[in-house]
Amino acid sequence: MTIFFGILDRRDGHLSYSNAGHTTAAVLRDGTVSTLGSTGTIVGAFPYAGFSQAEIWLDPNDVLFLYTDGLTEARCGRELYGETRLFEVLGFQTTAAPTEVVERIVDDVMLFCECELRDDLAILALRLVDADARGAGQPQLDFSSLEQ
Numbered sequence: 001m002t003i004f005f006g007i008l009d010r011r012d013g014h015l016s017y018s019n020a021g022h023t024t025a026a027v028l029r030d031g032t033v034s035t036l037g038s039t040g041t042i043v044g045a046f047p048y049a050g051f052s053q054a055e056i057w058l059d060p061n062d063v064l065f066l067y068t069d070g071l072t073e074a075r076c077g078r079e080l081y082g083e084t085r086l087f088e089v090l091g092f093q094t095t096a097a098p099t100e101v102v103e104r105i106v107d108d109v110m111l112f113c114e115c116e117l118r119d120d121l122a123i124l125a126l127r128l129v130d131a132d133a134r135g136a137g138q139p140q141l142d143f144s145s146l147e148q
Helices: 082-090 098-112
Strands: 003-009 014-020 025-029 032-036 054-057 063-067 122-129 140-147
Touching: 025 082, 032 082, 063 098, 082 098, 098 122, 098 140
Parallel strands: none
Antiparallel strands: 003 014, 014 054, 025 032, 025 063, 063 122, 122 140
């Protein structure tokens, strides 16, 4: 089994996470796409496997993008959608709202595989919204998710 587990502090954008062999998470920030790599191997495969923790700080308007392998393993014939294509498409979404990011990625993968997904697909995109911009006391989360 693979797992991405994270705790996000909305007050300062601190994300503490552990990625046990799950797909590569991404952060969309200021026109760039940064990846959050694995911090351990898959869960249950090795009896004494260790799992470490990593941390980053999300700035207001950064988008954290998480997904299952049904996205990158979508096929057109023998060709996989893949991480390279995913991160390329995400590179054009760095200023988009989470809902738009999810919609555009789903549109692109469905076009790629001619609307025939062979695996489940789950996507989560979330953005920390600056409290001052909303007139609220604490930063809020703007997010979008999809499960098929």
